Amino acid sequence: MREEDDPSISLIDEFGNNFIDFSPCLLNFFVGGGKAEEEEDKIPQGDHLIFELHSSLQDLYMGGSLKVVLYTGKEGFEILVSSEKVVDLAKAILEKSERKVRLTGLDARDSLRLQAALCLYGNDMEQHVTPVKAGLTWVIGKGSRVEDGFLGANVILKQLEEGSAVRCAMLFSSGPSPHGYSEILSISDEKIGEVTSGGFSPCLKKNIAMGYVETEYHKPSTEVKIVIRGKSNEDAVTKMPFVPTKYYKP
Template sequence: MNKTPIMERVRKNYIKRKTMLKTTFHGQTKIYRITGKDRVKFYESITVADIEALPVGSSTLSVFTNENGGIIDDTIICKHADSLYVVSNAGCADKDLAHIRAQLKAFQDKGGDVDLKIIDDHQLIAIQGPKAAQVVERLAEKDLRSLPFMDARNMTIKGIDVHVARSGYTGEDGFEISVPNKDAVEFTKLLLADPSVELAGLGARDSLRLEAGLCLYGNDLDETITPVEAGLTWTIGKRRRAEGGFLGAAKIQDQLKNGVSKRRIGLLIEGAPAREGVKIFSPSGELVGSITSGCPSPSIKKNIAMGYVANGFHKSGTQLEVEVRGRKNKAIVTKMPFTPAGYHKV
């Protein structure tokens, strides 16, 4: 008898209450450092972020766009005094690098002063959950209450030089810590020595990010979907909305002004869980969209999902149906996140 589905739900709920340690060893993320006096101007030409207005030490979620305004990938940009520290998905690394390098060459050919370095001698370790700060504070012997979510610092912890970003993709408070390769195993053991910390994989992280209403590239985002359609308009700085200057700006500015034909939504679903690719119908039987992510929620004990529907069917409270294994089940559009966020604020 296969007990995996039940045990996974129990484990995920346990991890939600405790502190989750996700170790990322070459495969889940890619780290870059962008230098040169024109680094902000260059990165604003390939993302929608207002990096100029970003305070030193702060980070922002952004997206790379193509000429049609579609999302090439999502990324985290941290602004340091001498560089930009950028984290993106390793699964898109080849595509991202080809795109960035092509744009970089064109920018440099016009006299731009900017350079890119791949940081391949570090690993990224993510520790997430309500007790994450206590764990890191004990190791660092520092009070981190003044460090808000999405800010970062260079620190030395137990003699190891690390880059500590208060960030993560679970909806919880936590940290993504960049550690030199030679120290990664030792640092992981230091974290695991705390009884409130457990190792967790991407399955647990995926249920948490969906509960938090966060998109997964390749499921909820791709090169045919714009930030406006994805409900990520907030990633486009006010100045960037007005000035443009990034790939696909004309398309995105038009959508901001005139609206879009489809919208990303959250759904609460009766019956069996609705997974990626499941069709969404209106009560009258009209096909109006499809699911991009879905799972049973360990926290609210309901089946939740995210997807895209035609404009007009996106409002909270709208009754819809999803077709799972040939059977149509009731679904209702609901606001996201499905569970309250636990981000640390100062």
């Protein structure tokens, strides 16, 4: 992903700005859930940045916090801290939360973002997958939908007008948990796409998947088959997201 970003980052110099990459010396962790905001005030003060909702880049530069919507579909915040201090800070948060905050792995975050129908770069989208294919046209502001209005505009604007041959689809799986690159078939057993992400939904108590199919098959209630371990199971496309999101709205 970083290699694809570098050419765009280099454009910053053309506008007289400087870009400094601090990522090699920083680590991050995420605190999420319905009561995450209550725990934020308990975080010890120190040399770390908290990414939350709706502050400005100027605030971040001056030592404040940058508030953002995180990609789990749940409210929360992400903390950037130097690698030398990350363990001590994590221990302090756990202690002050009185067991309301607990450690978990990346699979938990992956389950949340899949339930929210959010794409993961490297799985569900990459440089050859446009927002039109991924069902993410809502991220392109109407004021930007002009020629040269953004990187890739020549391709994306054409797809907005003419459509895309393939589209992202959400699926329920009646069989085992789907995995990336599982084939998606039509009811007549013709290959129409493949799964890019799949897993068990803790909220719905069933297996779910995200993938790309030929456009005519991407609408909810379309019957399809997912091939898992050589066996096809009759499944169905559903609307996105799997679980309703409650994003912060100022």
